[in-house]
Amino acid sequence: MTTVQDVGRPAVTGETVLEATGVTMRFGGLLAVNSVNLSVRQGEIVGLIGPNGAGKTTFFNCLTGLYKPTSGQVRFAASPQKRQPMRFLPVLRRNALGGHQMEDVPLLQENPGLTAPVPGVLAPLPPKPRAVVRAGMARTFQNIRLFANMTALENVMVGRYCRTSAGAFTSVIHGPKFRHEEAATRLRAQELLDFVGLGRSTEHLARNMPYGDQRRLEIARALATDPKLILLDEPTAGMNPQETRQASDLIFKIRDAGLAVVVIEHDMRFIFNLCDRVLCLVQGEALIEGTPEEVQSDPRVIEAYIGTGEDEDDDRPQDDVPEGEAP
């Protein structure tokens, strides 16, 4: 069997950031995802493939907290615990002079201001999608979901607001805290546009940008949430070969920045060149998980994509399978 080292791909040794066990999702009588496991490490790119209707997006939605799985569990890198406000109980105590005085005794001695996450510790997903984003998980969708009439910069700034703390009141009166955060948000958004290669499109309206740029803008907006893990649903759908190559380069760059990446794609060449590991779903079940070399040489994967030839409705010769869409 070919190992990761054999093909010159360095082994990924980062902390596990996501662990899904036995994830199952039913829609009424339809079993869309059946007991699928997946773990993802920091600095790793994992591909999710499978024919249409295999359950990829449904599984993604379970991983990102958009769907609550019918059964199974998704655990994610534990986010920093919030510093709890100290609460005090006024107690009457005898003082050194024999008299009495009121003294405030702290009630929450068990939580002395926790701030840092414990490396390698996983916790169940928070219940609300916004809290999942705050915990460090970002995603893009199959269909572009930009604010069409906002500029590129504004779109990324919107993504950043989950990391700012100015409340509604401070925002309305534009107090110093708001102004300070606004300037920092603008700066970070500009950095991210530079990072994804859109540094010169800052003031362009999203709706006027070329398709490939809109996809990159979505990624910049997702990165603005400071994720540990980013999940990309068909990031190259509709792209030309040059845009697809640029998308690959960008995903490598994101991985090199220390993030974990999970990608759904139908373009097999893209997936097998990009990923450290690939999970193939068929009819909601995990058919195989392995290195790109292991997955693309597995006859069951080829069969799942192009059929056994026994299907009377699909009598295309194998050569007719669109380039790059099947192994």
Ligand SMILES: Nc1ncnc2c1ncn2[C@@H]1O[C@H](COP(=O)(O)OP(=O)(O)OP(=O)(O)O)[C@@H](O)[C@H]1O
């Ligand atoms: N909200 C829903 N309600 C009912 N059935 C659904 C729902 N979402 C998905 N399904 C069904 O679950 C199955 C898996 O769909 P899903 O979209 O996850 O597949 P997919 O692998 O992402 O497909 P594609 O590659 O075409 O996007 C399909 O049979 C689909 O019709």
